[in-house]
Amino acid sequence: MKNPTAKDNIVITLVDKATGISQTQTITVVPNAAVNTVSLGQAVPKKDNDRIFKNEVAGDKVYIPVSLKDQYGNEIAIANSLIGAGKDITIISSDSAIVDPSNITSMDSNNDGVNDALNIVTGNKAGSVTLTLIVNKTGNTKSVSFTVYDPAALGSVSFVQPEELFVAKEPITVNYTAADTFGKAVKLANVKDLSWFSTNTSVVDTTKDIAVDAKGVLTITPQAKGTTVISAFLKGAKQGEISLSVNDAAVETRITKVLPTALTCFAKNGGTYTYT
Ligand SMILES: [Ca+2]
Numbered sequence: 134m135k136n137p138t139a140k141d142n143i144v145i146t147l148v149d150k151a152t153g154i155s156q157t158q159t160i161t162v163v164p165n166a167a168v169n170t171v172s173l174g175q176a177v178p179k180k181d182n183d184r185i186f187k188n189e190v191a192g193d194k195v196y197i198p199v200s201l202k203d204q205y206g207n208e209i210a211i212a213n214s215l216i217g218a219g220k221d222i223t224i225i226s227s228d229s230a231i232v233d234p235s236n237i238t239s240m241d242s243n244n245d246g247v248n249d250a251l252n253i254v255t256g257n258k259a260g261s262v263t264l265t266l267i268v269n270k271t272g273n274t275k276s277v278s279f280t281v282y283d284p285a286a287l288g289s290v291s292f293v294q295p296e297e298l299f300v301a302k303e304p305i306t307v308n309y310t311a312a313d314t315f316g317k318a319v320k321l322a323n324v325k326d327l328s329w330f331s332t333n334t335s336v337v338d339t340t341k342d343i344a345v346d347a348k349g350v351l352t353i354t355p356q357a358k359g360t361t362v363i364s365a366f367l368k369g370a371k372q373g374e375i376s377l378s379v380n381d382a383a384v385e386t387r388i389t390k391v392l393p394t395a396l397t398c399f400a401k402n403g404g405t406y407t408y409t
């Protein structure tokens with residue numbers, strides 16, 4: 134039989150020449166396996182992230198698990214040759230500025246050598262997006278929605294009013310609590326994360342006298358005696374203030390002369406003190 138088509142029956146008979154034993158099998162021709170149905174899981178953020186952000190690249194491995202079945206119920210691994218214009222599966226995005234379907238490729242989410250997911254690339258726009266997969270031959274469709282977020286930024290800061298004695302030229306460590314825009318506790322990364330205002334710039338000049346170190350420790354170094362109130366603003370919203378009443382810098386003292394009448398004391402701890 135030449136060029137059998139679907140549902141044709143082909144009968145094959147095998148005969149052993151020596152014994153004459155024969156066996157006959159009937160094979161029914163079936164259509165080639167093709168994608169019939171699609172199932173989708175929920176979008177999975179980049180490793181160690183809780184959310185999907187703008188400008189995720191293919192290497193970030195943001196993905197949607199996908200399972201394809203042929204008309205016989207057998208799994209077909211997702212492949213780039215199956216997705217896109219004129220192929221088995223069309224992908225439609227509700228907002229191509231958030232996720233452009235032409236950037237979607239197949240990927241292997243668990244590195245077992247079998248592709249099982251769609252690798253998602255996000256654009257420079259935050260918001261909710263719905264992706265719909267259509268199996269072109271059968272019309273089977275599945276959709277998945279997820280939200281793409283702006284990256285985390287500093288969200289709020291509150292200060293603990295320092296209580297020690299303040300002296301000009303000596304740094305004051307200011308304790309604080311800070312949270313990012315998702316409410317997660319963070320440290321200040323840079324003094325310029327906040328806008329600062331000082332009521333007395335001769336005591337504290339906010340452009341020079343406030344610092345945040347690599348560990349997020351906030352210090353204020355008053356330059357002169359006096360009082361000032363320092364306020365911190367984030368995107369125009371006041372976060373808190375720190376009141377400082379600063380004394381003169383301590384004057385360095387040294388002994389210039391010891392009189393013969395000096396009294397020398399030897400302390401139990403080994404220290405020696407001389408009084409005149
Ligand atoms: Ca896999």
